[in-house]
Amino acid sequence: MSGFTPASSMPVFVHRSxxxxxxxxxxxxxxxxxxxxxxxxxGVQEKMPVDLVxxxxxxxxxxxxxxxxxxxxxxxxxxxxxxxVAMLNGFGLAVIHRLDLAMKAGDGVFARQQxxxxxxGIVLFLIALFVVPDxxxxxxxxxTAGLAAVVLLILPMLPLIGKEINGARIWINIGPVGFQPGExxxxxxxxxxxxxxxxxxxxxxxxxxxxxxxxxxxxxxxxPLLMMWVISLAILVLQRDLGxxxxxxxxxxxxxxxxxxxxGWIVVGGLLFAGGVFAAISLFSHVRVxxxxxxxxxxxxxxxxxxxxxxxxxxxxFGMAWGGMIGRGFGSGEPWRVPYANSDFIIPAIGEExxxxxxxxxxxxxxxxxxxxxxxxxxxxxxxxxLLSVGLATSVALQTFVVVGGVTGLIPLTGLTTPFxxxxxxxxxxxxxxxxxxxxxxxxxxxxxxxAPSDEDLAAEETQIVxxxxxxxxx
Amino acid sequence: xxxxxxxxxxxxxxAILWIFVLAALSVIRSDMFxxxxxxxxxxxxxxxxxxxxPAARAPRRGVPTHVAVTTGSNAGVTVPLSQAPIxxxxxxxxxxxxxxxxxxxxxxxxxxxxxxxxxxxLGSTNGTYIGSVRINQPTAISLGTQVRIGKTILxxxx
Numbered sequence: 279m280s281g282f283t284p285a286s287s288m289p290v291f292v293h294r295s296x297x298x299x300x301x302x303x304x305x306x307x308x309x310x311x312x313x314x315x316x317x318x319x320x321g322v323q324e325k326m327p328v329d330l331v332x333x334x335x336x337x338x339x340x341x342x343x344x345x346x347x348x349x350x351x352x353x354x355x356x357x358x359x360x361x362x363v364a365m366l367n368g369f370g371l372a373v374i375h376r377l378d379l380a381m382k383a384g385d386g387v388f389a390r391q392q393x394x395x396x397x398x399g400i401v402l403f404l405i406a407l408f409v410v411p412d413x414x415x416x417x418x419x420x421x422t423a424g425l426a427a428v429v430l431l432i433l434p435m436l437p438l439i440g441k442e443i444n445g446a447r448i449w450i451n452i453g454p455v456g457f458q459p460g461e462x463x464x465x466x467x468x469x470x471x472x473x474x475x476x477x478x479x480x481x482x483x484x485x486x487x488x489x490x491x492x493x494x495x496x497x498x499x500x501x502p503l504l505m506m507w508v509i510s511l512a513i514l515v516l517q518r519d520l521g522x523x524x525x526x527x528x529x530x531x532x533x534x535x536x537x538x539x540x541x542g543w544i545v546v547g548g549l550l551f552a553g554g555v556f557a558a559i560s561l562f563s564h565v566r567v568x569x570x571x572x573x574x575x576x577x578x579x580x581x582x583x584x585x586x587x588x589x590x591x592x593x594x595x596f597g598m599a600w601g602g603m604i605g606r607g608f609g610s611g612e613p614w615r616v617p618y619a620n621s622d623f624i625i626p627a628i629g630e631e632x633x634x635x636x637x638x639x640x641x642x643x644x645x646x647x648x649x650x651x652x653x654x655x656x657x658x659x660x661x662x663x664x665l666l667s668v669g670l671a672t673s674v675a676l677q678t679f680v681v682v683g684g685v686t687g688l689i690p691l692t693g694l695t696t697p698f699x700x701x702x703x704x705x706x707x708x709x710x711x712x713x714x715x716x717x718x719x720x721x722x723x724x725x726x727x728x729x730a731p732s733d734e735d736l737a738a739e740e741t742q743i744v745x746x747x748x749x750x751x752x753x
Numbered sequence: 754x755x756x757x758x759x760x761x762x763x764x765x766x767x768a769i770l771w772i773f774v775l776a777a778l779s780v781i782r783s784d785m786f787x788x789x790x791x792x793x794x795x796x797x798x799x800x801x802x803x804x805x806x807p808a809a810r811a812p813r814r815g816v817p818t819h820v821a822v823t824t825g826s827n828a829g830v831t832v833p834l835s836q837a838p839i840x841x842x843x844x845x846x847x848x849x850x851x852x853x854x855x856x857x858x859x860x861x862x863x864x865x866x867x868x869x870x871x872x873x874x875l876g877s878t879n880g881t882y883i884g885s886v887r888i889n890q891p892t893a894i895s896l897g898t899q900v901r902i903g904k905t906i907l908x909x910x911x
Binding site for chain 1: 763764766
């Protein structure tokens with residue numbers, strides 16, 4: 279992993295801008311989003327939704343704004359990322375709207391709120407692209423970001439503004455709006471890890487003693503990182519937020535592994551994780567319940583056993599089984615049987631009404647988002663950019679894995695939102711900012727190298743001139 | 754609405770979903786294989802004066818051997834290029850330690866690739882300039898190119 283690769287004799291990739299391809303994909307993404315909205319109307323209410331034109335116009339306006347923003351501020355950015363997240367977001371909106379109709383919870387109250395959050399998300403996306411013209415300036419805020427993340431994580435535990443919902447104290451109230459600061463802390467922690475490791479990765483990888491085949495780094499190199507990480511994990515465990523703890527832990531191990539290129543970290547991370555899980559199972563009853571319902575979900579359904587119920591998980595599994603290959607169709611399933619179908623359990627809701635075919639398409643989209651993030655890391659020219667994009671891509675990957683694995687019974691269920699799909703403002707907004715940062719790094723790394731000052735400039739200064747290689751000039 | 758219509762809507766919708774996914778994949782594919790690959794040495798067009806072999810030009814242009822601070826409070830400091838990559842900044846671990854309030858701790862770096870020297874800004878606050886242009890990518894420099902960092906100017910010397 280070298281941050282400095284402008285070799286003059288090496289073959290050099292010259293990336294094209296590809297904004298046209300992005301526009302075409304965005305139009306397709308809009309077709310998916312608005313089409314889903316229309317299909318929901320036809321399936322559930324047996325008529326075209328009356329506000330289809332207004333809704334469609336709003337969605338088009340949002341994405342056109344995002345596209346123009348990218349054209350102006352990050353012209354060489356990756357062409358696929360924005361359409362992928364736009365599609366997931368639009369699709370999620372339609373599914374949330376469908377669940378609103380089913381639950382008769384007012385007229386489209388969740389979908390409307392989600393649309394407002396999406397608008398805020400895209401505004402923040404544009405602001406992030408504007409205020410961060412070069413991702414390397416974020417490296418200056420390494421420790422500030424770490425501190426801010428810890429403060430944000432503590433906020434929900436304070437009286438007055440903190441709020442406990444469903445046993446997890448991860449919310450704060452800003453006026454009438456509830457917000458999960460942990461989602462923002464996630465982005466800040468990625469910046470913090472990347473900034474710290476970009477500077478200290480050599481010391482971490484090379485200095486230190488060797489112990490049973492693993493190079494242990496010196497305490498002073500690892501110390502600050504470990505402290506930050508322990509603080510954030512301790513807060514999350516106190517708040518009983520299992521999903522986020524898992525996310526932060528995985529993020530930490532992956533970033534450390536990528537930065538140091540030492541496989542030992544995966545081993546150490548895995549062992550520590552196994553130990554942590556074992557301890558959590560024996561110490562905390564709420565963790566034990568999750569594991570028990572994961573191993574034997576049908577023991578706790580339909581009647582709760584010893585006060586433990588797995589109704590949510592089992593109803594979700596029933597939904598996906600009932601959906602089968604191509605689903606029951608919008609309006610023909612019963613996805614409202616699952617509590618929180620619009621946030622944590624949106625995947626079973628989609629599986630029931632559109633089947634495995636749609637779920638595979640969505641999972642493929644998540645895979646592509648992660649692939650584009652890692653691809654950005656590969657072409658990035660500086661260490662910080664590489665680690666930042668690896669961290670951001672990993673956060674999307676882990677979040678998707680934790681929630682999809684949880685609802686499909688692959689791993690114990692822990693609450694997290696499905697990125698971009700689920701109802702949840704904080705998560706949506708934070709994920710849009712993640713996309714903005716990924717596009718920023720990708721724009722920086724795909725942009726052709728600026729040419730050195732022209733020969734005329736140098737000649738005017740009466741200096742000797744070296745003919746630059748064409749490749750070095752146009753790369 | 755009839756069962757058949759709903760079925761057709763569902764299938765059509767799934768088709769749109771997959772068309773989107775396949776379109777995204779094809780863009781990724783074209784991005785991977787469609788990128789222009791220029792081989793820097795081979796791709797150079799026959800410019801006038803190309804007839805001269807690089808070897809013939811070499812003695813005239815000379816090979817830089819050290820980097821020197823020409824202007825600023827550290828003027829006169831030189832560091833041999835054999836120590837490359839050379840980190841320039843206010844920090845104590847920099848190879849050229851600048852006493853310049855406008856420089857960052859790790860401000861810029863001079864490194865070699867092949868026989869071409871590059872200067873790269875390390876995310877400094879006030880930027881690194883070549884002439885009046887602020888650089889934001891590793892930029893090729895040659896003998897005598899003036900690289901400005903804060904109030905300091907450096908250049909490669911023979």
